[in-house]
Amino acid sequence: MGFSWQLLRVWLRREVKSRYAGSFAGALWAVMGPVFTVLLFYVLFSFIFKVRIPEIASQAGYFYFLLAGILPWLSISEGLSRATGVIVGHEQFLQKQAFAVEILPVTAIAAALLTQIVGTVICVVLMAWAGILTIQFLWLFPVALLAQIVLTLGLGLSLAVFAVHFRDLLHAMPLLLQFFFYASPILYQMTMVPEAFRGLFLLNPFAPLIMTYHSAMLGVPWPLPVAIALMFWVLLLGCGGIWLFRVMKPTLGEAA
């Protein structure tokens, strides 16, 4: 059967519901995971390493800076790591039931986006309450979100197919994601990086994306090179990845 939005909707509902089904706290875990991570980093970097964000006029400035970057990152990282294994995990099922295989990675990414959107809404409310919400660059948020969706779809779809043929990818993903987390300006600001190295960060597809989120949420400037790098990566990895998936899709169902 071909792709249908109805199927995507039903499958997404299953994905979200079944993830926490049977656990005592249920969907609360979806929130508690990120909250725990954020608090951990906040305490560590704000109170021990004493990192300060001069652009934000608040005692808890680092907290909001951290949230702006880590919310999309947690979504990207969860979406990609789930998408990578999802076709491999459904190999038996796909042999028995005609099914639009793209539903699987797309659902993995969409489920992670839901958590991110809920988190972002809470974050914006908190910032408004603290009186530090700037709406100057808020228009960038949909741009960043769209870029993130295209980028993760392209990566997630092609990683999912690659993993079927090349299982090592399943083991490599946690390491790669960890590397890109520290190589992106999430815990630190670009101004803390020695000037000579800043250009290198544009080689990391996620760095310009995170910087765009910073601009959207915190009102910090959005330099042109960042915009160009973001566009470049979205076209190359996002659109290219979707194209690659379409090319490689016929190789599925042969590995059995």
Place this chain on the structure above:
Amino acid sequence: MNDVASAISLNGVGKVYRIYSNPFDRIREIFSGKSRHAQHWALRAATLDIAKGETFGLVGENGAGKSTFLKLVAGTLKPSVGRLQVHGRVAALLELGAGFHPEESGRENVMLMAAMNGIPASQTDDYIREVVAFSELSADVIERPVKTYSSGMFMRLAFSAATAVDPDVLVIDEALSVGDMHFQKKSLDRIMRFRERGKTVLFCSHNLYQVRSLCSRAIWMHHGEVRESGDTEGVVTAYESYERAKDKPALAETSGALTGEPASKPVRAGSIPARIADVLIETPDGINPATIATFQSIRIIFEVDIFDPDCRFHIGFAITRNDRENVFGSATHFDFPEQAFSGSGLHRIAVRIPDLPLLSGDYMLSVYLLDDTGLQVIDMAEAIRPFRVLQTKREFGFMYMPHQWERQG
């Protein structure tokens, strides 16, 4: 090929699995375009038309390519070569409940089945109602997670969901035994109703009795190839015979070599007193036909060369199934012990079997030329003149036994 009248048509369809010695080779192949794999053909050059409304059987050993065939028709695999067309909506009962999630309720799983089978949202409610009604699960049970179901309840729901999509083509893989006796009958009835309503059914089973009963035509798949195709009785009989011979591997080769040529090697006159020259089977359809129908009258004709004018002899024969089980044997000295044949020259002796009671199968003859005591074998030819019997009625076994049913009391 008439596309309108055929529900499933295959034209040179093959499926090859690529085997890579190293996972990198697959990636390299995509970018270089150079072949870096070994091949395993699960299905080769299948050309076949299954007409609309036909119930078509699929038999063969495990690993013969039946599952690949079904998956291709169901659309979970794509052919590597050739053209495959399936007209209309396909419902495949390859594995009941594939895609059911144990944590979700019966209703939620049925909703997913609706989405997977492309049932529009506007008809989903009707579909769910129909599935639940057929499955006979109570309103209370249908809201419970599927993991709490007994395996019978699970299968009932899965079967109902798979068959309620009103398919044009139904693909069934050994799925007829679902649930308890009551539900088994109900599911078989539903399949029978598909046939009556002119739907196409592709039926794969190891239960040859069911294949014979349900299917008008069939194919026998062997090592990825269509070994035989045509009317069910002939195809299933050929497969059955193969299975029998396979169980006795030592015989399979010898019986294959003996194709019914004149029995013994040419012998110089004088070294033995007599020899069997030829054996013929005469039927209303002619001499030595490829197949004989049950209840045809046949005549077995023995031609015997007698070199020694003093030789007195008897003739014996046996009808043997292809696994060398003797079905029936007789000899002239059983019936006329005092009247041995004699005289030099060519003798033609025939035995008539009216209304041949053999049922479908592959059979052979063994012929014995005996001395006047019936104890000494002068010449013999075993496992010759193979022939196939095809029945037109539904009885099963070796041979037809006259029987009458009576109602007592």
